[in-house]
Amino acid sequence: MQIVFLGTSAGVPTRSRNVSCVALRLPQRGETWLFDCGEGTQHQVLGSDLKFSQITRIFITHLHGDHLFGLMGLLATCGMAGHAKHISVYGPPGLEDYVRENSSRTEIRFSYPLDVHTVKAGTIFEDEEFRVTCGQLKHRVTTYGYRVEEKDRAGHFDVEKAIAQGVPSGPLYGKLKRGELVTLPDGRVIDGATFCGPKEKGRRVVYCTDTTYCQSAIELSRDADLLIHEATFAQADEELARQSTHSTAEMAARVALAAETKLLIMTHFSPRYMTGNPIEPDQLLREARAIFPHTEMARDFMTFDVPRRDEG
């Protein structure tokens, strides 16, 4: 699992930060999932080493333009240049109508199956490897945060050991791989766990934006390996954060602390904190780290490999 930040500015793009998008690369399945899709997301994909053809799922937090206005262009390009196979889009009520209206007005003919899902709090996607859940945040329009959970995987199966002990190949191997007790044709009972390396614990990544400090962000972020949380404002502008239902860096840190996450990466910074202005980005980092030391600030095209929690 690798995170690629494609847009880390709030509201408007700047010369160095685009509006919101985070890519989650899943190399094991050759897929990339996007979270939000601000205008220019397809341009950021072009400027990264991500591939349009691998984009399979897009999760939209809310219907503000700086999180949404890149969606139609990206979907069109995935058809024209990206050789998309199937794309699923998830988001709050209104997103289906938005995609339908815009497709109709601009006569986009998608060359691949596209489906749009309206989410509500709970599990919105699940397969053998992943579960995606969402929770409603506290913003001035309906907004969802997303949590991606990788499922635990059995440890490495030692095939050579199984052969050496005379286990016949076939369906028994699957049971041993899952660590089950197995009775062999010759009557021996063997424990699959003795053929398996340590279990690989699944990782958990949470994306919370746009929101002010709220309990549901904490619940969604519980015990995450990585929390990506908005930090639009510095503490000096806390009142602005409250009025606009956004977060200060301190609020983001308090969510990370309360949820006992391993790492916080802040994003969605107001352009007012550009280097050279009265408050510079480093100030937000200091304010967050005073509360939650394991904090970093995202920048466009920053990549982060989510580490496994324990491999022992």
Place this chain on the structure above:
Amino acid sequence: MQIVFLGTSAGVPTRSRNVSCVALRLPQRGETWLFDCGEGTQHQVLGSDLKFSQITRIFITHLHGDHLFGLMGLLATCGMAGHAKHISVYGPPGLEDYVRENSSRTEIRFSYPLDVHTVKAGTIFEDEEFRVTCGQLKHRVTTYGYRVEEKDRAGHFDVEKAIAQGVPSGPLYGKLKRGELVTLPDGRVIDGATFCGPKEKGRRVVYCTDTTYCQSAIELSRDADLLIHEATFAQADEELARQSTHSTAEMAARVALAAETKLLIMTHFSPRYMTGNPIEPDQLLREARAIFPHTEMARDFMTFDVPRRDEG
């Protein structure tokens, strides 16, 4: 009058060319008018020396995404960061609904007056300095080309000469400036033309995209100082151009020739002709110049000062 090309690619952006937008700078009135507004136009404005606050009119040729998907984001940013005073948007039927639906879905609250005008062939804007007309082109959806005509201006008025000849200041100066015959209070009849330098002939700029070769493009472009015309395809792909109702470079040149324009600048190039591919951009330039030698190819951020036709 200065042209700034902000997007010169067809359909999808590339690393070096964004999707369609052309800016027309009018320094004499501190305004910039945009023609088309593909996704990422606001990013291109940020990367140029244009100012959001000077954008007052936006003309949309047709409702395909590569000419339109930057409009809502640009309008939002003009409100948030651009200190816009008033913006008028012009385009084909459906554009008003597009802006209304998107504004409503994404809850944009414009902080400035915004009006959207549905155009039809003819004059769509006129004031003392400019006239803008449009004509329907030949594309698979309703598409308009735009013609901007600067009105002729009286030549420089020689105030010192008027004072030396004892013309009293006041309303008479205005008449003299317009080259009229004026009777002075002392009975003398003087000819305003003798106080004025040569008339400045207004310039004419025409923007035609997307379209295949058609008579109405020729009529709209008649006698223009600058014709900006799409040239999506090379001659080898003429069949593709006809099928998709786009133009080859040769078609663009034939329009410029028939309309007796002074200069043709081609834009809207298919990404298939990137340098290093079997057909390179220079091939399109050669094909056009074989028919109309005064042809150039646009590239992103290229600027062009439209010269006065005659100042003598």
